[in-house]
Amino acid sequence: MTTAAAKVERLGQDLGRAGRYLAQSLRLMVGLPDYDAYLSHMEATHPDQPAMSYEQFFRERLEARYGSRVGRCC
Amino acid sequence: MLNIRRHLPWLAVAVLGAFALATVALGRGEAVSALWIVVAGVSVYLIAYRYYSLFLAYRVLGLDEKRQTPAWRHNDGLDYVPTNRYVLYGHHFAAIAGAGPLVGPVLAAQMGYLPGLLWILAGVVFAGAVQDFVVLFISTRRDGRSLGDLIKQEMGPVPGVIALFGAFMIMIIILAVLALIVVKALANSPWGTFTVAATIPVALFMGVYLRWIRPGRIGEVSLIGFVLLMLAIFGGQWVHESPALAPLFTFDGKALTWMLIGYGFVASVLPVWLLLAPRDYLSTFLKIGTIVALAIGILIVAPDLQMPRFTQFAQGNGPVWAGSLFPFLFITIACGAVSGFHALIASGTTPKMLENETHARFIGYGGMLAESFVAVMALVAASVIQPGVYFAMNSPAALVGSTPEAVAATLSTWGFVITPDVLIQTAKDVGENTILARAGGAPTLAVGMAHILHQVIGGKAMMAFWYHFAILFEALFILTAVDAGTRAGRFMLQDLLGTFVPALKRTESLPANLIATGLCVAAWGYFLYQGVVDPLGGINTLWPLFGISNQMLAAVALLLGTVVLFKMKKDRYAWTTIVPAAWLLACTLTAGWLKIFSADAKVGFLAHAAKFSDALAQGQLLAPAKTPEAMARIIFNDRLDAVLCGLFMFVVLSVLVYSVKASLAARAAGRPTTSEVPFQPLPLGAKA
Numbered sequence: 110m111t112t113a114a115a116k117v118e119r120l121g122q123d124l125g126r127a128g129r130y131l132a133q134s135l136r137l138m139v140g141l142p143d144y145d146a147y148l149s150h151m152e153a154t155h156p157d158q159p160a161m162s163y164e165q166f167f168r169e170r171l172e173a174r175y176g177s178r179v180g181r182c183c
Numbered sequence: 184m185l186n187i188r189r190h191l192p193w194l195a196v197a198v199l200g201a202f203a204l205a206t207v208a209l210g211r212g213e214a215v216s217a218l219w220i221v222v223a224g225v226s227v228y229l230i231a232y233r234y235y236s237l238f239l240a241y242r243v244l245g246l247d248e249k250r251q252t253p254a255w256r257h258n259d260g261l262d263y264v265p266t267n268r269y270v271l272y273g274h275h276f277a278a279i280a281g282a283g284p285l286v287g288p289v290l291a292a293q294m295g296y297l298p299g300l301l302w303i304l305a306g307v308v309f310a311g312a313v314q315d316f317v318v319l320f321i322s323t324r325r326d327g328r329s330l331g332d333l334i335k336q337e338m339g340p341v342p343g344v345i346a347l348f349g350a351f352m353i354m355i356i357i358l359a360v361l362a363l364i365v366v367k368a369l370a371n372s373p374w375g376t377f378t379v380a381a382t383i384p385v386a387l388f389m390g391v392y393l394r395w396i397r398p399g400r401i402g403e404v405s406l407i408g409f410v411l412l413m414l415a416i417f418g419g420q421w422v423h424e425s426p427a428l429a430p431l432f433t434f435d436g437k438a439l440t441w442m443l444i445g446y447g448f449v450a451s452v453l454p455v456w457l458l459l460a461p462r463d464y465l466s467t468f469l470k471i472g473t474i475v476a477l478a479i480g481i482l483i484v485a486p487d488l489q490m491p492r493f494t495q496f497a498q499g500n501g502p503v504w505a506g507s508l509f510p511f512l513f514i515t516i517a518c519g520a521v522s523g524f525h526a527l528i529a530s531g532t533t534p535k536m537l538e539n540e541t542h543a544r545f546i547g548y549g550g551m552l553a554e555s556f557v558a559v560m561a562l563v564a565a566s567v568i569q570p571g572v573y574f575a576m577n578s579p580a581a582l583v584g585s586t587p588e589a590v591a592a593t594l595s596t597w598g599f600v601i602t603p604d605v606l607i608q609t610a611k612d613v614g615e616n617t618i619l620a621r622a623g624g625a626p627t628l629a630v631g632m633a634h635i636l637h638q639v640i641g642g643k644a645m646m647a648f649w650y651h652f653a654i655l656f657e658a659l660f661i662l663t664a665v666d667a668g669t670r671a672g673r674f675m676l677q678d679l680l681g682t683f684v685p686a687l688k689r690t691e692s693l694p695a696n697l698i699a700t701g702l703c704v705a706a707w708g709y710f711l712y713q714g715v716v717d718p719l720g721g722i723n724t725l726w727p728l729f730g731i732s733n734q735m736l737a738a739v740a741l742l743l744g745t746v747v748l749f750k751m752k753k754d755r756y757a758w759t760t761i762v763p764a765a766w767l768l769a770c771t772l773t774a775g776w777l778k779i780f781s782a783d784a785k786v787g788f789l790a791h792a793a794k795f796s797d798a799l800a801q802g803q804l805l806a807p808a809k810t811p812e813a814m815a816r817i818i819f820n821d822r823l824d825a826v827l828c829g830l831f832m833f834v835v836l837s838v839l840v841y842s843v844k845a846s847l848a849a850r851a852a853g854r855p856t857t858s859e860v861p862f863q864p865l866p867l868g869a870k871a
Binding site: 127130131132133134135136137138139140141142143146147148150151156163166167168169170171172173174175176 | 258259260261262264266267268270271272273274278322398399403455456459460463464467471531536542667670751
């Protein structure tokens with residue numbers, strides 16, 4: 110019983126992770142990297158600097174993506 | 184024993200693939216299911232990935248799982264982020280897959296489905312995927328530098344500048360040919376024109392929503408946008424059927440051209456959040472969704488192939504594009520087999536996010552395999568419709584006539600028996616006034632997709648919906664590419680002109696912006712207009728120029744790979760890039776030479792110019808020119824195209840010379856002479 114429950118739980122975790130990856134990948138396709146990864150990076154390496162809010166982060170990435178000199182693929 | 188057992192499943196895949204290929208290539212007379220093409224393709228991809236990319240990864244390039252990648256070294260949570268490989272694969276695929284793999288195979292189907300299929304498969308395994316993988320590797324080992332910088336670094340500043348200039352010219356041609364595809368699809372199509380026009384207010388609304396109402400909620404706004412787009416398709420049907428509204432959205436090619444030029448100018452000076460970004464979201468998600476839907480559709484419907492394996496046009500003289508199988512097939516299908524533009528992506532954002540160097544194999548090589556699969560699906564879509572319909576859609580009116588009766592009569596003499604009723608009925612089925620002379624790939628692909636998808640969802644009544652869905656999906660990401668490409672071209676141009684007039688370099692100055700944007704739009708607009716008024720359909724002129732330039736960029740990237748392999752002292756494996764580079768050089772230089780000098784006026788620019796100037800000298804007018812001025816313009820355009828073609832050949836030949844010099848120098852050196860960032864180990868806790 111417990112093993113079955115554990116299996117279901119693990120399956121749920123796997124599906125949850127797959128879903129998170131899919132969402133991350135879709136966001137990255139339009140040039141938006143993972144905000145949580147950015148936050149943890151800032152916390153780990155620049156605790157002295159304020160991190161951007163999600164809205165600022167979103168705007169910053171938007172300008173970076175479309176300000177680049179590489180065109181879109183054919 | 185254990186060793187052999189490990190390979191047994193792969194042997195099974197290889198046998199299955201060989202059987203599928205044999206069925207596709209050798210069957211006698213009976214109908215072949217498109218599933219065999221899919222099985223053959225997927226088997227080839229699996230074997231190539233399992234064996235050849237493994238060989239490239241560890242024997243040739245020597246990927247090192249312990250080596251630090253730029254994502255770790257420069258981690259800033261923004262550009263440089265160690266990213267899960269599956270997440271990054273999606274990003275990379277979305278960045279490389281565009282209209283190219285959808286259009287080239289459709290155009291190549293005029294020779295039958297087999298030549299195109301074989302080139303797509305062989306090309307991707309030995310050239311396209313190798314190029315993407317090698318460039319991704321090279322850039323990753325050099326802090327994610329761009330292709331231009333890499334060439335500068337490894338071969339010297341002169342070839343670097345030459346390659347950058349080549350990239351700019353390619354961009355102009357790509358924009359012109361992409362815009363031409365949209366014009367061809369929307370000409371005299373009120374439904375399509377309304378739907379595509381409606382994407383502009385939809386995108387503006389999304390932009391405002393994302394900026395002011397719910398900042399940064401991409402998923403939510405994309406869902407709303409998607410619903411609005413579907414409504415726009417139904418709205419298009421309403422417009423198409425309304426006698427009052429239909430004329431308001433019915434335009435000929437010339438009018439659409441001017442609108443696109445104006446649109447390109449305005450769109451690329453607007454702030455990005457207002458129009459470009461939201462439409463980019465829509466087009467990206469729609470692209471991925473449609474590709475998946477098409478794959479599922481082909482699997483469920485398993486349509487039979489109607490196109491013969493070979494048509495008589497495999498000998499040359501085809502109505503869609505002129506020229507013989509070698510070299511022109513190999514430049515007609517660029518993306519999907521090998522695409523030089525990918526070298527810019529593989530040295531762009533992707534190398535800055537690789538979590539581990541070993542992932543370059545999955546993302547570089549594997550990503551290109553996925554794009555190749557898209558090309559195979561496009562080929563399937565073009566081959567499951569009746570050949571008569573295919574040729575009616577893709578042959579210029581100057582060759583086959585402009586009424587259904589005339590077209591049907593001409594095609595029947597070619598052996599593609601079709602009645603005028605079928606042509607009229609097909610147009611009616613997809614909600615169009617006519618399907619004749621719609622070269623450019625998008626409409627044919629849309630008919631093929633509608634043919635497949637209406638059998639999954641909706642039945643016959645939904646066929647017109649699916650057709651316009653497919654048109655919308657292509658037009659949407661082509662318009663995004665036009666917008667983004669004009670912007671990128673403007674920056675390149677400002678850099679270029681800035682060396683002479685420093686004031687033009689300031690990207691924040693409005694006059695400088697407007698001047699550079701105007702020049703950029705004028706450049707691609709010129710070629711677009713020339714293509715639209717071309718009696719042979721424009722595709723016949725512009726697509727080979729695009730193919731030649733794109734394949735030449737691929738050759739340049741593979742030459743860079745060769746130089747780096749020699750510098751790494753991997754001389755014995757340098758054939759992995761030399762062979763595809765040599766093949767591409769042979770194809771593109773032959774094609775370039777023929778496009779300039781062929782005596783056949785359908786192929787050679789100069790022969791065509793001579794034909795018109797001879798006629799002009801004798802006071803005659805040749806169609807479509809109605810005045811001597813129009814004749815003179817055609818002659819000028821032919822010569823311009825010839826010069827452009829020569830320019831591309833000059834670019835690739837000079838890079839060849841520099842790469843041979845660099846390779847010889849590297850061979851003469853007694854030790855590796857690469858300019859990689861020195862080895863640093865991955866930080867503790869970083870996964871392999």
